[in-house]
Amino acid sequence: MLERESKKRYAILMCGEDSEYLLKRHGGCYGFFTRMLAEKGETWDLYKVVKNEFPEEDDVPFYDGFVITGSCHDAHANDPWIHQLLTLVHTLNSLNKKILGICFGHQIIGRALGGKVVRSNASWDIGVTTINFISSSSSSNNNNSSFNLPSNLSIFKCHRDEVVDLPAEVEVIGWSEKTGIEMFRYEDHILGIQGHPEFTIDILIHFIDRLTRRNLIQEGFASDVKLKAALREPDTEAWKTLCLTFLKGQS
Numbered sequence: 001m002l003e004r005e006s007k008k009r010y011a012i013l014m015c016g017e018d019s020e021y022l023l024k025r026h027g028g029c030y031g032f033f034t035r036m037l038a039e040k041g042e043t044w045d046l047y048k049v050v051k052n053e054f055p056e057e058d059d060v061p062f063y064d065g066f067v068i069t070g071s072c073h074d075a076h077a078n079d080p081w082i083h084q085l086l087t088l089v090h091t092l093n094s095l096n097k098k099i100l101g102i103c104f105g106h107q108i109i110g111r112a113l114g115g116k117v118v119r120s121n122a123s124w125d126i127g128v129t130t131i132n133f134i135s136s137s138s139s140s141n142n143n144n145s146s147f148n149l150p151s152n153l154s155i156f157k158c159h160r161d162e163v164v165d166l167p168a169e170v171e172v173i174g175w176s177e178k179t180g181i182e183m184f185r186y187e188d189h190i191l192g193i194q195g196h197p198e199f200t201i202d203i204l205i206h207f208i209d210r211l212t213r214r215n216l217i218q219e220g221f222a223s224d225v226k227l228k229a230a231l232r233e234p235d236t237e238a239w240k241t242l243c244l245t246f247l248k249g250q251s
Contacts, residue, residue: 068105075107106192155195197239
């Protein structure tokens with residue numbers, strides 16, 4: 001069992017599989033997220049929930065926040081580990097723990113909150129996408145005002161499932177031409193982002209190649225996506241600031 005420490009402690013709930021290339025070049029999933037979010041004096045633990053590695057129930061209260069990662073698995077599936085992850089999200093929500101969901105994580109949180117996750121009619125959304133933000137003045141509450149959001153930001157995307165419905169108490173704060181729910185917030189402790197703020201162009205290209213090898217996308221489509229993505233620069237630093245602001249209350 002963990003002991004309470006004065007320093008902040010966070011957990012990464014890993015829902016996908018690292019390739020040898022990603023581990024060697026980028027430190028794998030743990031490397032992606034700690035590079036973006038970890039700061040001096042903090043402890044970051046990795047749980048490979050896709051392999052049934054979950055935090056012990058007694059350890060959960062000792063964490064200041066949780067990050068749920070992307071995955072090649074379907075968030076609408078019924079694998080045992082997915083149901084266990086949904087149960088954990090319910091527990092974290094009841095404890096008002098900070099939860100940041102990325103891509104698959106965004107979808108899992110949406111499902112746990114009572115929303116609906118489906119295979120998108122628009123098929124794959126891969127590359128660099130512009131996310132439009134809903135102003136707090138047109139929203140039912142002002143929770144998103146703490147982010148100081150601009151009218152839009154661009155982000156790396158790689159998904160074919162999406163959240164299509166959420167309960168009224170969950171606030172949708174971002175959308176794109178292909179995806180109606182790109183970003184949502186629940187109260188002040190849950191944030192879902194469909195895109196990948198932790199990606200670099202190299203990581204995106206690697207995932208595109210993986211999808212091509214698995215015959216999930218065609219080579220012609222993959223080549224076109226890689227070419228277009230290389231010509232656009234996502235707003236990486238702005239997304240990093242947004243995630244830090246949410247997870248740690250920084251401005």
